[in-house]
Amino acid sequence: xxxxxxxxxxxxxxxxxxxxxxxxxxxxxxxxxxxxxxxxxxxxxxxxxxxxxxxxxxxxxxxxxxxxxxxxxxxxxxxxxxxxxxxxxxxxxxxxxxxxxxxxxxxxxxxxxxxxxxxxxxxxxxxxxxxxxxxxxxxxxxxxxxxxxxxxxxxxxxxxxxxxxxxxxxxxxxxxxxxxxxxxxxxxxxxxxxxxxxxxxxxxxxxxxxxxxxxxxxxxxxxxxxxxxxxxxxxxxxxxxxxxxxxxxxxxxxxxxxxxxxxxxxxxxxxxxxxxxxxxxxxxxxxxxxx
Numbered sequence: 314x315x316x317x318x319x320x321x322x323x324x325x326x327x328x329x330x331x332x333x334x335x336x337x338x339x340x341x342x343x344x345x346x347x348x349x350x351x352x353x354x355x356x357x358x359x360x361x362x363x364x365x366x367x368x369x370x371x372x373x374x375x376x377x378x379x380x381x382x383x384x385x386x387x388x389x390x391x392x393x394x395x396x397x398x399x400x401x402x403x404x405x406x407x408x409x410x411x412x413x414x415x416x417x418x419x420x421x422x423x424x425x426x427x428x429x430x431x432x433x434x435x436x437x438x439x440x441x442x443x444x445x446x447x448x449x450x451x452x453x454x455x456x457x458x459x460x461x462x463x464x465x466x467x468x469x470x471x472x473x474x475x476x477x478x479x480x481x482x483x484x485x486x487x488x489x490x491x492x493x494x495x496x497x498x499x500x501x502x503x504x505x506x507x508x509x510x511x512x513x514x515x516x517x518x519x520x521x522x523x524x525x526x527x528x529x530x531x532x533x534x535x536x537x538x539x540x541x542x543x544x545x546x547x548x549x550x551x552x553x554x555x556x557x558x559x560x561x562x563x564x565x566x567x568x569x570x571x572x573x574x575x576x577x578x579x580x581x582x583x584x585x586x587x588x589x590x591x592x593x594x595x596x597x598x599x600x601x602x603x604x
Contacts, residue, residue, distance in 0.1 A: 335491065338502040366517040370508050371443035374450075375405070375460065376486040382517065384440045385410045386467070394483065399466035403480065406450045406458035414439045450487055455496075457484040523586035527558065527571075539597040541568055555602075556580060557595075562602060 340351070348354050368382040378397060379389035390397040402410055415426040429439060450458055462481045488507060491500045526538060543566055544554035553566035558581045569579050576582065581593055596603045 335500055335502055341502075364518075365514045367514070368443055369513045369517065370490075370504055371447060372513075373508050374443075374447055374488055374490075375402075376488055378402075378485065380443075382443075387462070394485075397462055397481070397483070400481070401463045401467045403461040403463065405447060405460050406453065408446060408449050410441050410446050411438050412441060451490055454487045454489040457486045459483075460485045521587060523590050524583050527581070527583050527586055542597050543601050557597070560585075560593075 342348070342351055366382065372380045372382055372388075374380075377391055377394040378387050380386065380402065381388050385402045387397050387400050387402060404410055414429045416429055417426060418429070460483050462483065464479045464481050489500070489505050490508065492503045492505045493500050539557040541554045542557050543562070544552050545566060547553045554568055555562060555566055556569045556571070556579075558571075559569060559579060560581050561579070564579075569577055572580065585593055
C-alpha cells in the first residue's frame with residue numbers, strides 16, 4: 314500500500330517539551346487526571362470547603378510564630394518570640410495586614426462608599442487575606458523582614474489605631490513556600506513541609522458537608538453544586554426556574570434566594586439534608602432535574 318504524506322508525517326519523531334520552570338510544573342496535570350484535580354479548579358481552593366483550606370499554608374510563613382488561619386492573631390510563638398503569643402501582627406516588610414476598606418453597604422439606600430468591617434478587629438478595619446497580603450514578601454524567602462506587632466495582647470479582638478509606642482518591631486525570617494532538600498537544590502513544586510503539618514490542609518473543612526451546602530449560598534458552590542435549575546424563558550422577568558434546594562418542584566418555577574443562615578419553608582432544611590441527602594438532592598442533566 315502506498316503511503317500518503319499524512320502517513321509519512323505520523324512516522325516522524327514527535328518533539329516533546331518538558332517543563333523545567335516552577336510555574337509550568339505547578340500547572341502540569343498528569344495523564345488521566347480530570348481538570349478538577351488541579352488546585353485552581355478545586356471548590357473552595359482558598360477558603361474552607363470540600364478540598365483544602367489553603368489558608369493553613371500561610372500560618373507558619375514566618376519562622377518562630379504560628380498565625381491564626383483567618384486573622385492576624387498569633388496563636389503560638391517559640392523561643393525568644395514566645396511572649397508574642399496572643400498579640401497581633403500588623404505589617405510584614407511594610408505590607409499592612411490590617412487596613413481600612415471602603416465600599417457600599419449591602420441594603421444601603423445609596424451606593425456611597427463608607428468604612429466596611431469584618432466584625433473582627435474594629436468598626437473601620439479589615440484583616441487582609443494571607444494569600445494576597447503576604448504574596449509580596451515571598452521573593453524574600455530565607456531572609457529576615459521587619460514585622461510589626463501590637464505591644465499588648467489583643468484577646469478582645471479589638472484593634473484601635475495604634476501609636477508607635479504601642480507596637481513591637483521584630484525581625485522574622487520568611488520561610489520558603491516550596492520544598493527543597495537544601496539551599497543548593499532545585500525548588501520542587503510541592504508545599505514546604507514546615508508550612509503545613511499532616512492533616513492541616515483539611516482539618517478546617519466543612520463538616521458535615523451537607524450543612525455547608527445549605528449555609529454557604531449559591532455563589533460559593535458554583536463549581537460543585539447546581540443553583541438555578543429547570544429554567545424556562547419568561548417575557549416579563551427574563552426567566553423562571555427552581556432553586557436546586559427547593560423542596561417542592563411541582564410548584565410554579567420561582568427562584569428562592571438562599572437564606573444565608575436563616576430558614577425559608579420553600580427550601581430544604583439542614584436536618585433534611587443531613588438525614589436524607591441522597592433522596593432529596595437531585596441530579597441535574599442539561600440544566601434540568603433528572604430522576
